[in-house]
Amino acid sequence: MKIFDTMTKYKEDFVPLEPGKVRMYVCGPTVYNFIHIGNARPMIFFDTVRRYFLYKGYDVNYVSNFTDVDDKIIKAAVEEGVDPSVISERYIKECKKDMEGMNIMPATTHPLATQEIPGMLEMIQQLIDGGHAYVAKDGTVYYRVQSFRDYGKLSHKNLDDNMSGLRTLKVTGEEDKEDPNDFVLWKPKKEGEPYWESPWCDGRPGWHIECSVMSKKYLGEQIDIHGGGEDLVFPHHENEIAQSEAVSGKKFAKYWMHNAFLNIDNVKMSKSLGNFKTVRQISEQYDLQILRLFMLSAHYRSPLNFSAEMMESAKASLERILTCMERLKDLAGKAQERELNAAEEETLKSLETLVQKFESSMEDDFNTADALSAVFEMVKLANVSVTEESAKELVSRMDETLRKLLDVLGILPERKKETLDAEVEALIAERQAARKARNFARADEIRNQLTEMGILLEDTREGVKWKRA
Ligand code: AMP
Ligand code: ZN
Numbered sequence: 475m476k477i478f479d480t481m482t483k484y485k486e487d488f489v490p491l492e493p494g495k496v497r498m499y500v501c502g503p504t505v506y507n508f509i510h511i512g513n514a515r516p517m518i519f520f521d522t523v524r525r526y527f528l529y530k531g532y533d534v535n536y537v538s539n540f541t542d543v544d545d546k547i548i549k550a551a552v553e554e555g556v557d558p559s560v561i562s563e564r565y566i567k568e569c570k571k572d573m574e575g576m577n578i579m580p581a582t583t584h585p586l587a588t589q590e591i592p593g594m595l596e597m598i599q600q601l602i603d604g605g606h607a608y609v610a611k612d613g614t615v616y617y618r619v620q621s622f623r624d625y626g627k628l629s630h631k632n633l634d635d636n637m638s639g640l641r642t643l644k645v646t647g648e649e650d651k652e653d654p655n656d657f658v659l660w661k662p663k664k665e666g667e668p669y670w671e672s673p674w675c676d677g678r679p680g681w682h683i684e685c686s687v688m689s690k691k692y693l694g695e696q697i698d699i700h701g702g703g704e705d706l707v708f709p710h711h712e713n714e715i716a717q718s719e720a721v722s723g724k725k726f727a728k729y730w731m732h733n734a735f736l737n738i739d740n741v742k743m744s745k746s747l748g749n750f751k752t753v754r755q756i757s758e759q760y761d762l763q764i765l766r767l768f769m770l771s772a773h774y775r776s777p778l779n780f781s782a783e784m785m786e787s788a789k790a791s792l793e794r795i796l797t798c799m800e801r802l803k804d805l806a807g808k809a810q811e812r813e814l815n816a817a818e819e820e821t822l823k824s825l826e827t828l829v830q831k832f833e834s835s836m837e838d839d840f841n842t843a844d845a846l847s848a849v850f851e852m853v854k855l856a857n858v859s860v861t862e863e864s865a866k867e868l869v870s871r872m873d874e875t876l877r878k879l880l881d882v883l884g885i886l887p888e889r890k891k892e893t894l895d896a897e898v899e900a901l902i903a904e905r906q907a908a909r910k911a912r913n914f915a916r917a918d919e920i921r922n923q924l925t926e927m928g929i930l931l932e933d934t935r936e937g938v939k940w941k942r943a
Contacts, residue, residue, distance in 0.1 A: 475530075475837040477699070478775060480707060480730040481628050485839050490698050491728060496527045496534045497693040499727070501685055501702035501710065502584070504541040505565035506550045509572055510750035511765065511780065512703075512736040512743035518769045518884070519733050519842075520701045521578040525882045526836050537692045538581040539685060540566050542588050543678055548667055558668055559588075572753040575762035577884040585688040587679065591670045593687040594679045597721055598659045598672075606720040607659055610650035613675025615660040617682075619653055622716045628730060629708035657713050659683050682713035689726075690718065700727035704734055705742075733774045740779055751780070763885055764788045770842040770883060791850070795880065798853045799887045802860065802873045809866040818868045821859045825875055828852045832879055842883070849879055898929055902938050905931075 475488040490496055500520045503513050520538075527534045542562035551558040566586075573580070598615055601607035606621045619625045619633060626632055633655060648654075658680035663669035669676045689697060695718070700711065711730065718726040735742040743750045756765050768788040772778040814822070828848045835844035856872045877887045901920050908916040921931060928943045 476839050477729045477731060478839045480732050483630075486729065488698075488729070490532070491696055494531070494533060496524075496532045496699065497697040498524065498534065498536045498699040498701065499685070499689040499693055499697055500536070500538045500581075500700075501706055502538040502540050503569060504544045504546060505562045505569060506544065506546040507565060507745065508752040508754045509565075509569050510743060510745065510752050511756060512750060514572070514576060514753050514765065515736045515769055515774075515778070516701060516703050516733050517573065517578050518576055518766050519774045519840075520731075521576075521884060522770060522842060522882065523699070523701070523731075523840055524579065525884060526840070529878070529882045534582070535693060536579075536581045537583045537585065537689065539585050539587065539688050540569070541681065541684060542566065542586045543668060544681065552666070562586075562588075568754070572757070572762070575757055576753070576766050577763060577886060579884075583692045585692060587684040587688070588668075590684065590687055590691065591679065593691055594660075594683050595670075595672055597683060597687050597690075597717065598674075598679075600721050601659065601717065604720060606716075608652070609674050612650070613660075613662045613677065614650065614658060615674050616651055616656040617659055617713065617716060619655045619657070619716065622720050624719070625655075625716055626712065628715055629712050631708065631712075655709075657682060657709060659717075682710055683717060685710070686714050686717040686721075686726075689714075690722075695722040695726075696724050697727050699729045699731055701731045701733075704732040707732055731774075734777045736769075737777055737779045740777075743780065756785075760785060760789060761792065761890060763890075764792050766884055767791055767846070770846055773839075773841055773843050775839075791846075792885070794850070794853055795876075795885065796887075796889050798856050799873070799876065799880075800889075802856060802869055802876070805860055805862060805864065805869050806866070806873065808862045809860075809864045809869045812865050814865050814867055818859075818865055821855065821868060822871060824855055825852065825872065828855065829875060829879070832882075836882070845879075846883065849876070849883070852876055852879070894927075898924065898927070898940060902931070902940060906938065 476485040477488050478484070479486045498520070500516060503509050524534050524536050540562070543558065547558050547561050550561045554561070570580070598607060601617065602609065602615065605618070607615055607617050609615050660672060660674055660677055660679055662675040662677040667678070669678055689700070702711065715726050737743060738749050738751075741747065741749060753762065753765070756762065764785060768784055769778065771784070771788065828851050832845045832848040835841040835848060852875070856876065860869055860872055880887050901924055905917050905920040908914075908920065924931060924940070929940050930943050932939045
């Protein structure tokens, strides 16, 4: 299996630290609002990576945090006049609902920054003791980037290049810094903000230290894969490396994976630009599996532009898959109890070739676009070669194979109940309209269609009621 590593800029062979096991850490969202579909891209992609490892029989320990203490959360709390924890707890709950809709498996652990403060105090102290951090006059603790020889190795930047673009320290109000690139590990509280006691000042952690600490606690000093969106390469992940490796003396992550942006009108979707759509808004119009299919239709390292046309095309794709699965289910009851014939043996060989195409695509740096096209070829194969006359074994092999691969992609092989309900409601409304227009032929046609779907109608004084047969 090959993985493109941001650090080496090569597709590297995947060799886990421990045979049969994968330890992954994926930076999660800051929870001050509903997540937008840009945030959903890494969630969907890395969940698919995890699912592929599971399919290959690996034991996967998957950790993804929620950043629940941050300026934006505090600002939202002030605006609503509530405690910041009210904001973060609310949006963690909402984020988990969205994740469920997108079939994203809950992480093995979803640590919260606010619950991990003791570990952060400990790591910051170790950095100070090792000469990698220093305390400024006001109690702010900074990381000393000049103390870490490899600083810049992930983002391929050089310290002399004045990477963060800060020309003078005075402009930034951070005159106490030794170097413009030094970053905050701990900062003093401001009036009305949440804070924790520390040896340096009452305050709260910087963002970067959170991930180093949570990753170490739940996965150990070294991990296989660290993931996130490409905006995290610098400074967030560069700083995580500086912290973690300065303390452990070991290579922090074996492979660094970064997804490209989800764009809208070719501009990065972000909260700050205001050009975002939340996952929740999308869910009002579409089954979120359609969003998932849309995301997986491009390679994760290619930018992806959101558009209504692409969503409609993903909707049609999901429909094609679900119709095929329904048909296979129906045929399972009708197919023949007999040995496979020669033509069917050939069909199974073609099926196997497509499974290989799926696997080799996924193993080529998780090319989900090609893996999806293997699944569509499989759907086509099922549609043309499986009939009522087929041997039962052919039907069941097609069905099982498709289910397994759909599971890797995180697509449910059956229609979700609510989408079915919405479809039934729409047909009933159409039937009522037809009756009103005295188009009884169309009304009867719809009733028959509903009967075929296993829906029984009852005309009552309060209107039409329906139930499943
Ligand atoms: P944030 O809440 O901004 O820290 O982002 C959480 C995750 O979403 C990070 O991995 C970001 O890199 C990722 N992310 C944010 N916006 C986008 C976008 N437009 N496209 C792809 N990934 C994004
Ligand atoms: Zn992080």
